[in-house]
Amino acid sequence: MISRRNFVSGAIPTVLGLGAMAAPGANAAGEMTLAEAGRTAGLLYGASISEEAFADPDYLDLYARETDIVTTDVALKFDWLRPSPARFEFERADAIVSAAKRSGKLVRGHTLIWNDNAPEWLRRLSGREVERVFDEHIEVVVGRYAGKLHSWDVVNEPFWPMDRQKGGWRNGPWFAAMGPSYVERAFSRAASIDKTAKLTLNEAQCEGNHEWGRAIRPPLARLIDDLLAKDVSLHAVGFQSHLQPQWPANYLEFADYAASFAARGLEIYLTEFDVNDQSFPDDSAARKTAVAETGAKFLNAILRAPAVKMVVNWQLSDRYSWYRELWRRNAPTSQRSPSPLPFDDRCRPNPLRAAMIGSFLAR
Numbered sequence: 280m281i282s283r284r285n286f287v288s289g290a291i292p293t294v295l296g297l298g299a300m301a302a303p304g305a306n307a308a309g310e311m312t313l314a315e316a317g318r319t320a321g322l323l324y325g326a327s328i329s330e331e332a333f334a335d336p337d338y339l340d341l342y343a344r345e346t347d348i349v350t351t352d353v354a355l356k357f358d359w360l361r362p363s364p365a366r367f368e369f370e371r372a373d374a375i376v377s378a379a380k381r382s383g384k385l386v387r388g389h390t391l392i393w394n395d396n397a398p399e400w401l402r403r404l405s406g407r408e409v410e411r412v413f414d415e416h417i418e419v420v421v422g423r424y425a426g427k428l429h430s431w432d433v434v435n436e437p438f439w440p441m442d443r444q445k446g447g448w449r450n451g452p453w454f455a456a457m458g459p460s461y462v463e464r465a466f467s468r469a470a471s472i473d474k475t476a477k478l479t480l481n482e483a484q485c486e487g488n489h490e491w492g493r494a495i496r497p498p499l500a501r502l503i504d505d506l507l508a509k510d511v512s513l514h515a516v517g518f519q520s521h522l523q524p525q526w527p528a529n530y531l532e533f534a535d536y537a538a539s540f541a542a543r544g545l546e547i548y549l550t551e552f553d554v555n556d557q558s559f560p561d562d563s564a565a566r567k568t569a570v571a572e573t574g575a576k577f578l579n580a581i582l583r584a585p586a587v588k589m590v591v592n593w594q595l596s597d598r599y600s601w602y603r604e605l606w607r608r609n610a611p612t613s614q615r616s617p618s619p620l621p622f623d624d625r626c627r628p629n630p631l632r633a634a635m636i637g638s639f640l641a642r
């Protein structure tokens with residue numbers, strides 16, 4: 280077994296290469312893969328990846344076969360990169376970027392600026408110091424990967440009405456120091472350093488018609504209009520697409536909302552697709568069927584918009600889903616492990632995989 284330490288020291292990518300084990304476009308049974316179906320539909324298909332994948336050869340093989348693009352799950356987040364003010368821990372992200380390059384896969388950087396998960400040392404700084412760290416962070420991180428990324432989630436989740444800020448903004452160190460102007464500042468600075476990555480504004484919750492989704496859609500549209508009016512380099516809007524079928528949704532209405540950004544000249548990416556199965560039946564087969572049906576309903580609606588250029592799952596196998604992290608934390612109160620992704624714990628296809636391929640091919 281390959282240890283986390285080996286991975287971090289950079290030893291793994293010389294041992295395992297994404298893409299080294301399979302011909303592009305077909306799995307072992309000769310069936311069409313998600314990546315191949317995506318290509319047929321004019322979509323880039325991929326999944327987020329974290330260091331665990333490099334310690335699990337079956338999982339790594341799944342990325343090799345099924346994806347054309349990978350997103351850094353946590354490796355480029357501020358708190359992971361900068362546990363202390365003076366140090367940048369680039370090893371995880373470097374390993375992902377170089378493994379992807381060797382195997383001809385593209386990489387999305389997630390996420391440059393987010394008001395969530397700030398390390399304690401950042402929260403102790405004055406507003407002035409926070410601004411200095413902000414500029415330095417963008418310069419160093421964007422500079423390091425300039426020319427190597429397909430796209431960057433420059434700002435993640437600018438709105439979070441639960442933080443009760445005027446305008447629905449998410450609170451955190453960047454917002455507290457600079458107010459809403461941090462968004463424009465991040466895009467402008469990133470654009471001046473990386474001339475090739477598609478600069479993306481990534482948002483959560485908009486897919487749903489629940490209170491949060493309804494609250495976030497209008498200010499997000501206003502923010503995007505404002506950035507475009509100021510000629511800020513913004514190329515795409517990312518909708519995370521963590522579907523929450525336990526709450527109200529109207530995917531056709533969401534598709535119209537999303538398409539309005541295409542009319543403003545932006546590409547649309549579905550950046551973190553998965554399906555929360557908590558409200559589905561206990562029976563595992565029935566639950567997985569319901570996940571597949573929900574996923575297909577969503578994709579069939581949103582993929583009508585030609586500006587949708589990418590579909591990315593948040594991890595590929597249920598075993599590594601963030602819902603499993605939550606479930607493990609709440610294990611005493613919940614009976615069953617979540618199954619929100621196209622592959623199960625043992626990297627076998629869930630019904631969601633075939634449903635996604637069906638939706639891609641129907642496009």
Ligand code: 9MR
Pocket residue numbers: 352353356396435483519551601604
């Ligand atoms: O998958 C990520 C999980 O491992 C982290 O603990 C968490 C906090 O950094 O973030 C998860 O990814 C989130 C993503 O960065 C933004 N959208 C929601 C994702 C799931 O929570």
